[in-house]
Amino acid sequence: MSLRSGIGDFFNPRISGNAPPPSEKTKEPEPEREESGTWRETGYSATDEEAHRDSVYSIKSVLHQTLEVFMVQMKLFSKMKWTYILLFTALLIPIIALLAPDFIDILSTFGYSTGYSTTKIAGLLFFLPLMLGLMTSIMCGTQMPSEFKERTAYMNIPMPMSRASFFFGKYLAGFVMCLGIFMFAYSMAIATALKDYDTIFPDLITSSILLTLVGVMAYSATAYCIGCFTKKGSSIFPFALMSFIIPLIVVIICSQTDNYTLTLLPMFLGEAALGILGASMTGSAGMVILGNMDLTATWLMLLIGIAWTAGFLLLGYIRIKRREM
Amino acid sequence: MSGFRTAAIAFLMLAIVLVPAVTDESDADSGTARMSDSYILSTDYKWISGTIIRSDCFYYKASNTEAINAFEKCLNDREGTLPADDSGNLRAGEMVRIYYATKNIAVNVPITVKSDSEITDKSQFAGGIIMPYPAGFFVKAGDSFTIRITEAKDNYGEDVVCYVMENGIPYDLSKTYSGSMKTTGEFTFETDPPSGADGRFYIDLKYESTGFSEPSGSAALYAAVCAVVTIAIFCILAYSGMKPKWSK
Numbered sequence: 001m002s003l004r005s006g007i008g009d010f011f012n013p014r015i016s017g018n019a020p021p022p023s024e025k026t027k028e029p030e031p032e033r034e035e036s037g038t039w040r041e042t043g044y045s046a047t048d049e050e051a052h053r054d055s056v057y058s059i060k061s062v063l064h065q066t067l068e069v070f071m072v073q074m075k076l077f078s079k080m081k082w083t084y085i086l087l088f089t090a091l092l093i094p095i096i097a098l099l100a101p102d103f104i105d106i107l108s109t110f111g112y113s114t115g116y117s118t119t120k121i122a123g124l125l126f127f128l129p130l131m132l133g134l135m136t137s138i139m140c141g142t143q144m145p146s147e148f149k150e151r152t153a154y155m156n157i158p159m160p161m162s163r164a165s166f167f168f169g170k171y172l173a174g175f176v177m178c179l180g181i182f183m184f185a186y187s188m189a190i191a192t193a194l195k196d197y198d199t200i201f202p203d204l205i206t207s208s209i210l211l212t213l214v215g216v217m218a219y220s221a222t223a224y225c226i227g228c229f230t231k232k233g234s235s236i237f238p239f240a241l242m243s244f245i246i247p248l249i250v251v252i253i254c255s256q257t258d259n260y261t262l263t264l265l266p267m268f269l270g271e272a273a274l275g276i277l278g279a280s281m282t283g284s285a286g287m288v289i290l291g292n293m294d295l296t297a298t299w300l301m302l303l304i305g306i307a308w309t310a311g312f313l314l315l316g317y318i319r320i321k322r323r324e325m
Numbered sequence: 326m327s328g329f330r331t332a333a334i335a336f337l338m339l340a341i342v343l344v345p346a347v348t349d350e351s352d353a354d355s356g357t358a359r360m361s362d363s364y365i366l367s368t369d370y371k372w373i374s375g376t377i378i379r380s381d382c383f384y385y386k387a388s389n390t391e392a393i394n395a396f397e398k399c400l401n402d403r404e405g406t407l408p409a410d411d412s413g414n415l416r417a418g419e420m421v422r423i424y425y426a427t428k429n430i431a432v433n434v435p436i437t438v439k440s441d442s443e444i445t446d447k448s449q450f451a452g453g454i455i456m457p458y459p460a461g462f463f464v465k466a467g468d469s470f471t472i473r474i475t476e477a478k479d480n481y482g483e484d485v486v487c488y489v490m491e492n493g494i495p496y497d498l499s500k501t502y503s504g505s506m507k508t509t510g511e512f513t514f515e516t517d518p519p520s521g522a523d524g525r526f527y528i529d530l531k532y533e534s535t536g537f538s539e540p541s542g543s544a545a546l547y548a549a550v551c552a553v554v555t556i557a558i559f560c561i562l563a564y565s566g567m568k569p570k571w572s573k
Contacts, residue, residue: 071561071564071565072565074561074562074565074566075565075566077562077565078562078563078565078566079566083562116463116511116540117540117544118509118540176558176561177558177562179554179558180554180555180558180559180562183551183554183555183558184551184555186551187548187549187551187552187555190544190547190548190551191548191552193544194544194545194548197540197544198543198544198545199540199541199542199543199544200540200542200543200544200547201465201538201540201541201542202541202542202543202547203465204465204509205542205547209551275466275508275509276466276508276509277509278463278509278510278511280510290508291508293507293508294507294508295466295467295507295508295509296466296467296507298466
């Protein structure tokens with residue numbers, strides 16, 4: 001098999017792609033056409049190719065199934081009003097910056113240095129950590145419960161489709177959707193900063209985007225997993241948990257022990273994404289310890305975030321896999 | 326979509342994201358520069374004259390003389406006749422900053438109190454100090470830096486002492502100072518206090534440093550990269566919405 005056909009089969013398997021073609025040697029001798037079919041009286045006659053007698057039907061590959069579920073979920077997102085409300089929220093960045101420049105200047109009173117492009121971008125993304133929790137909760141928190149609530153899961157899962165595809169396809173759509181909104185916010189913030197600056201620190205922006213990407217992964221996995229364990233699902237509980245409850249507990253522990261290792265947890269990825277740009281504070285519960293965070297270990301934060309995502313996805317998958325339909 | 330097309334798009338997206346990152350040349354190297362070659366004149370000073378409040382004396386200019394002239398013009402505009410923000414006309418050069426600017430000013434604010442029988446002059450002097458931006462250098466998280474101020478003179482040619490407070494103890498920056506940052510931020514230092522009315526207006530600094538960073542990447546390129554990723558995702562969203570096969 002050539003590389004091209006191998007890759008092609010992986011992404012776009014043919015109907016008979018999973019089964020080997022029938023061997024010439026093992027082929028049974030064909031019976032007489034008139035005797036084998038039931039069409040003798042009608043006079044109909046077709047070749048094997050015309051009658052698809054040599055076609056072997058099999059279910060689509062797991063990747064194909066996952067992409068199908070992904071597209072179905074994306075279609076649902078395209079009908080959700082929240083998708084457009086959240087996009088509008090990101091669109092507010094340049095609108096506020098252009099129509100109310102004093103609002104941005106107020107940020108300098110919170111210690112933002114307005115002399116650098118990256119700090120200005122961080123100022124424009126002031127509420128990113130808070131929105132990270134809110135948006136992922138809205139997009140991913142109720143995905144799975146609504147499938148069971150609206151009974152659509154009972155139609156989907158009995159189909160020739162693995163539960164893994166069903167589970168991960170839906171998560172992937174939620175993650176991609178949230179990522180799109182945050183990338184939109186970044187592009188708006190950088191474009192707005194272009195008004196005053198032409199140059200930026202590419203490594204800092206890349207680190208910030210990577211931290212946000214892993215943050216979206218971890219937050220959406222948490223919200224998605226929590227949704228798998230609840231009947232009705234909630235957009236508020238995962239948000240409160242990731243943006244307020246755990247950060248505040250960590251803040252108390254850190255301040256009592258004077259050890260800030262716990263700030264490596266994914267709840268502080270949003271703060272780290274702004275802190276690496278030079279932000280002195282953020283619009284979130286974790287802002288009080290931003291100055292104490294060790295942003296030299298962003299790679300460790302990324303690893304912990306990825307592990308957190310994998311853990312919560314595994315937990316949610318086990319729950320869905322064991323669920324009796 | 327064929328596998329090859331998917332792989333090509335994935336590769337293209339990866340290239341779009343990674344190419345700007347590997348072209349980073351922003352880390353500063355050691356060298357000597359005269360910081361007062363360019364200035365930003367920016368203050369939060371509010372000019373109060375009767376009912377006129379001026380808080381718009383913000384001027385950016387690469388040329389030192391023009392900037393100071395413009396700034397002086399703003400300060401002397403006691404009637405507030407200058408346009409609210411003239412900085413658009415003056416921002417001809419790149420955005421720069423003044424590293425120290427202090428000036429005590431005192432103006433006579435005319436206040437007239439009228440009564441039935443007499444008119445009393447209650448004019449008062451109002452004073453204020455123009456607060457400057459402190460000198461600052463951008464340091465990335467994890468970077469170590471060193472700095473030594475080789476020369477610091479105000480606009481009258483007087484030597485100025487520059488120092489940084491370390492655990493409450495001033496460290497003279499005429500000797501090499503080294504440090505590192507756990508978070509990205511600005512390293513700032515202080516100078517001795519303002520010398521009084523019509524005193525020091527700016528300080529020329531010559532310094533040797535390592536570890537400070539200057540931005541060099543293209544902001545437009547990054548905005549485009551983020552926009553491309555966003556557009557790609559929303560194309561998928563639109564495509565999923567159009568395809569009747571996926572109707573639920």
